[in-house]
Amino acid sequence: xKIKNICCxxxxxxxxxxxxxxxxxxxxxxxTVVDINESRIAAWNDDDVNNIPIYEPGxxxxxxxxxxRNLFFSTDVDAAIDQADMIFISVNTxxxxxxxxxGMAADLKFIELCAxxxxxxxxxxxxxxxxxxxxxxxxxxxRNILDNTGNGVKYQILSNPEFLAEGTAVDDLMDPDxxxxxxxxDTAEGAEAVEALVDVYAHWIDRDRILTTNVWSSELSxxxxxxxxxQRVSSINSLSELCEKTGAxxxxxxxxxxxxxxxxxxxxxxxxxxxGSCFQKDILNLVYIAKSxxxxxxxxxxxxxxxxxxxxxxxxxxxxxxxxxxxxxxxxIGILGWAFKKDTxxxxxxxxxxxxxxxLNEQAEVVVYDPKVKPEQIYADLDYLNTRPEAENRASVTxxxxxxxxxxxxxxxxxxxxxxxxxxxxxxxxxxxxLKPAFxxxxxxxxxxxxxxxxxxxxxxxxx
Ligand code: NAD
Ligand code: UGA
Numbered sequence: 001x002k003i004k005n006i007c008c009x010x011x012x013x014x015x016x017x018x019x020x021x022x023x024x025x026x027x028x029x030x031x032t033v034v035d036i037n038e039s040r041i042a043a044w045n046d047d048d049v050n051n052i053p054i055y056e057p058g059x060x061x062x063x064x065x066x067x068x069r070n071l072f073f074s075t076d077v078d079a080a081i082d083q084a085d086m087i088f089i090s091v092n093t094x095x096x097x098x099x100x101x102x103g104m105a106a107d108l109k110f111i112e113l114c115a116x117x118x119x120x121x122x123x124x125x126x127x128x129x130x131x132x133x134x135x136x137x138x139x140x141x142x143r144n145i146l147d148n149t150g151n152g153v154k155y156q157i158l159s160n161p162e163f164l165a166e167g168t169a170v171d172d173l174m175d176p177d178x179x180x181x182x183x184x185x186d187t188a189e190g191a192e193a194v195e196a197l198v199d200v201y202a203h204w205i206d207r208d209r210i211l212t213t214n215v216w217s218s219e220l221s222x223x224x225x226x227x228x229x230x231q232r233v234s235s236i237n238s239l240s241e242l243c244e245k246t247g248a249x250x251x252x253x254x255x256x257x258x259x260x261x262x263x264x265x266x267x268x269x270x271x272x273x274x275x276g277s278c279f280q281k282d283i284l285n286l287v288y289i290a291k292s293x294x295x296x297x298x299x300x301x302x303x304x305x306x307x308x309x310x311x312x313x314x315x316x317x318x319x320x321x322x323x324x325x326x327x328x329x330x331x332x333i334g335i336l337g338w339a340f341k342k343d344t345x346x347x348x349x350x351x352x353x354x355x356x357x358x359x360l361n362e363q364a365e366v367v368v369y370d371p372k373v374k375p376e377q378i379y380a381d382l383d384y385l386n387t388r389p390e391a392e393n394r395a396s397v398t399x400x401x402x403x404x405x406x407x408x409x410x411x412x413x414x415x416x417x418x419x420x421x422x423x424x425x426x427x428x429x430x431x432x433x434x435l436k437p438a439f440x441x442x443x444x445x446x447x448x449x450x451x452x453x454x455x456x457x458x459x460x461x462x463x464x
Pocket of ligand 1: 009010011012014015035036037077090110132134163164166
């Protein structure tokens, strides 16, 4: 079976880049990305490709090449579902904020709405692909809805989790370590559906890197991969605190440990704490699933990764207060970086949000600069925490468009995102512009200690 028309529901960080790459690599397939968010779709359709809603290196060129040829962005969800042979569901699956499983379980209401809409609209057989990250056995619920509320058409449900990381989405999609496709491989129809999706990816990915499994393994592998990655960050971060007490240096420890090929060197960069939309949500989801099967030790084991991460963010902020003679009340603290990592404008669960919230509770005056994040996003992130009235966030936080304004008469500057441009800053000027003693806190191990101390900074870096 050859796929001719793909629909992707959800034009976000995953749906947008993934479909752009599929469209570029498969010119004979029409790809339509739909979303209920009209302004997001309008931005994807903006005449100037530099205005697409997601910043990823290399993405605007791909969209520029494929858009209007075989890549389309639309709000007409019904029409795209109707025309497609294959429908990717790539909507958000946030942590539940209400009811049973509040604060832990994945909220699947957007997934269910998609399933009900597909069932209502579809008049021909469809392959439905779970692209969103979902709890293991979600496909069972999808099948139930599709088979019981549909128009009698046949569905195959595949799981095809996405492993791209933000900031490197295009590279990750072009050259993935693996593509994972779970399906009902024991039936002829299921195997045919799996093969149809394998064929799509095989346009640019070697077949030996395209893994096929049963649906449940595929769903669970995605949660597991994120849990393992986050666990490495929490492991090294836990040791960063011990390094600070003992004179060991966390970068030296990470290097020494990571050179053991069984351990590997990646994902051992100590930081102010991991952020991003997925690590925390997916681990909480894993914890919830384990608990729901009565596996309390399994749940506790993984929950510790989150507990450690929260501790890391809090202790970084607390250390700023302690170092500034136990008070930051009325003091200007400059923040360099708001995104949860470099090369993205995404701020979801960024450590910066929590560090600044802590400092605001201590009555600091905060000034923020990030090269890609818009001011309204920074205020929205703080407002979302609901710690204080929105007007207070605006009164206490100033957002500027260059690093040097951050330093002007600041008592302290903290680096919270590892943007390359912060390495190249004129740090002597930063020092001159700050009040003395000039405290510099490096939450990313981005800066050279000897150079900064030479300039005159009182320098603190995570893990040394
Ligand atoms: P996102 O919030 O950026 O995008 C989701 C989009 O879906 C939104 O634009 C929303 O308006 C749209 N949507 C929701 N319900 C809809 C409906 N019923 N009809 C049409 N559109 C609807 O989310 P994202 O970051 O792209 O993540 C999507 C999924 O992919 C999540 O499950 C996430 O865990 C997973 N994932 C994300 C990443 C990442 O790097 N962000 C990586 C791998 C996997
Ligand atoms: C992560 C995974 O890497 C992707 O494989 C996965 O698809 C994605 O989650 C998802 O499911 O959403 P992402 O969150 O975009 O991707 O970015 P990462 O590079 O994994 O970084 C996550 C956080 O960990 C960032 O805040 C980063 O700064 C931090 N981190 C990462 C460290 O502090 N140290 C490290 O060594 C690595």
